[in-house]
Amino acid sequence: MRVAAEQLQPPIYTWAQQRPASPSANPLVGQNRALAAIEQTMRIGGRYAHGFMVTTPGLRVMDVLKELQQRYQWMHFERHDWLYLANPDSANEPLCVNVPAGAARDVLTGLMSLFEQPVKERSKLLTELREKFPSARFDAYLTRVSDKTFDDLPGNELATIIVESDQQTDDFVLCDRVTDTSLFGGIRLQSVAGTISSELHLIQPGALLKANGGVLAIDAEELLTQPGLWRKLKYILRTSLFHWPQPGEANIAAYYQPEPVPIHLKVLLLGDRSIYGQLRELDRDFDNLFPYLADFSAHYSLSQDAFLVPYFDYLAYVEREAATLAVTEEALPLVLKEASRLSDYQTELSLDTIALMQLLREAGAVAQAKAQEVIDHEAVLQVLKQRQQREGYIAELSRRQILEGQVFIATEGEVVGQVNGLTVVTIGGSEFGEPSRITATVHYGDGDIIDIDRKSELSGSIHTKGVMILSAYIANVFAKSEEMRLSATIVFEQSYYEVDGDSASLAELCCLLSALAEAPIAQGIAITGAVDQFGAVQAIGAVNEKITGHFALCEARGFDGKQGVIIPKANMSQLNLEPDIIAAVEANKYHIYAIDDVADALALLTGENQKQLYARIEKRLEELQHCEPEQPWYKRIW
Template structure:
């Protein structure tokens, strides 16, 4: 059997000493890892009549990214001009570059006649973010009673950045912008003058906004054929990658606070960034969120590790009122959770609660009862409409796993009820399927499981244990309960081996593991988890798919045979019973 107990060194990421004076790879931290956006922006500059959709993500300043892209690759070296050309009674509005305006030439290369009057109406803004309601006047402009045109944003910018939510709040705004971009000009009723659309457009939103606009208008991608998806995480595959992230974090600190990060502060921030990604080999690029956190660090001068830790502690404290109530309910036994002893058909699962941007873990008591029946494994959460679709899928997979082992040759003559005790809210996800399966096996075999061990993990039909989310919060939630009641040295958590790269636990948990007071076990399959929970050998089937007597699966098979009536002695024929033959 592979090594199941996790060493303390595996419980958090390990980065090299981050140099606070390292040279940043870009002039702006928003450019780190955004090669997709750089490539899309290059095409945006080069391809006429092809506009760009930029997707951002929470905690990231999409406008700052666009500004950095524009500074690196501006559409025009010098801003253009919306000009008026009047020749006799004829008037036309045209977009000219600064050089064309100075040389009195049109975009097609023709010279503007000397007798024509050339005047600049608007000097185009190189980069403009829409900062007002998307009304018709705002976007297209207006013509007053004297016939003079007052430029809107589409005719007064080189690059116009429109928030996607502004277009989605009122779809007619999108179709207004679409028609202008499609035709290349703006026209007003009663006026013979066509105003050129002077800008290229960038829509800033998220991937859902892109899909919504695409669904709203099947021709959306005809105009917005370019999409730049902002990278949310930085992959740390080498020490150099970690240093590049640290140098960019230093830039963020200077932008948001005007103060530098000391070496220890960079390490503390990197650990927090890794936990945000739930991966030891990745660091978040949510620079706006990081900058706001650094702005909450107290004191003057360079930011130290202690100040970063204090800011994180205070941030948690401001959001954890529901968590405190949940912990108190367990501590005061209002919610029952056993952390010592052994019981049949009862196990500690682990859940994560998300609210108001805060996540915390708490144990959940899962119980199972079995009786003679038709083979149904009933999900009480689903029947009471407290279980989500993914949880229901996990229960079906659990049943399939059970039938794969014990029901290949004949149907199972038992039914089971599985329930999350004292749960009064919707439960979803398949991360409890490992705990539910183990509790089911415990009940059928009448084998007690250790209450000091909690477990989490999703299983497939072949009994493999798969990765789940929220692993750090789940472990810490159970650890808190055990620590409050007193660590015994036999308590711990069983987790999927695939989740070990997601571990980034608090120092309290790591210290308890180092001292042997708390344990973490990694498993690949349900048999490894069952062996840890029961202390019994699970057993291997023979060629007839029978498990050895005395093993855990052997006990399960014996109980199933009893329910099916297969364990009764063969009844003697009538004549043997009549004459007393054995």
């Protein structure tokens, strides 16, 4: 099936017409699955009800957390101010006290007034403090010091505030640079007159204590790369108590042990799916502690059930964060085209915020250089061309080798047992598509297909699997009842690196069948696709890069109207080609064919139908069955 020009990219102009007059910025568009998980997580309390957020490339975590904070409050949220107060019975064991959020400084003022009054006159003030700052721990402390004076308290300090909170705000505290100190805090040491010691003001809280009573988000990768932090976090979550470690190094004798802090919070780990999978597999406690998965998507689906308009709310958020010029109506289709390209599918749009922000900022800079006040079509188009030019150096060098004849790739004429496959080359951080010459020869033998790349250890396991599948197809078609008397060899010519992947198996099969039938293959048509044991053509990756690589070679040599590529029909939903390719297809200078069976590929490559080709192969095999192979000359002379 010849692919029409309008099928070579998503319907970007139709999409652009759906933009509402006043979209509302929203970073959580397309995240319904993840939001449902977050909502459920926020309804549950207890030690075994934490969550894992699968974050995607380009997701701005701080923006997401701010939006979640506005939408969902943890139902068990309860903020307090936390203080350490001097222990009248031990200078090295200060007492942990919580008071209502925002009241810590008033509490300290009240305590100072209490200690300044004579013991016999404190009754009224004690009652006022208990009523004004209701807290079981504070009440117990007042009882403990009701008859104490400043002189009865050890050390030089009365108290230190370790956490001050806002009663009205359910803060999502983010710990993205995870260390022992940043997450758990610590106790510093001081040297006074040669004596190593610690005091109240040297107690420093970490993110865990700052989030106590609310929600703590932790970068999972950072957490797991620090030895011992994961075990320490698990212990705190299981026991709901935070014990301070002994301050200083192991060789410093300085005993200072503040009372443990009761912990009551919700933890959200942030990381990619591989980290989530490793934790589930390697830690038996993980599923119990983190049963809720909030799976954030990298793409906005445009399936039949989805609605495109909300995506413009997401783009409004991207424009706001990019803080650049406004995007005009005529520029919007190119932005949508790039969003679709980033997702690899015509039915999806990317939610990679950072990538889209970079596009708008680059386009804004181009527009400003032209003294424009908006981002128009030409500004976005220029940015896309500049990116191709920046990233295309290695591809140009590789193509030059073909154009200069150092690497032989034919783009016209017909040859038996030779076909142009489409490959993707990854080298030096660049990835690009280019054609690769595949050849096959046949000779008298026992039906084996020899993969020269495999014999020379230049074949990856997936490529080897592809060759074995096409061998099974040929055996299934031509050797069901008796052994084949023809063997074949197949190779990627002028390939000096490992070949992997099964996307060339269709090209290799067509090349073998051409050699067996002695049917010439058109060299102007390149082909890509995987094939199964029954000849069905299956999808492959990087279809746009492969087409672009072959098109660029044909364009450099000049079109003859017969050149093109064959791709699997299953890949049509991934087509998102450049305007020059679309224009060449529309002008019938270049052709793209989508197929779903090897028979279609053979018809396009050889001009003959499958039955004709297979009949010639079977006739050739039948003739070989009834003739003996000629003896070598060294045997005949005897």
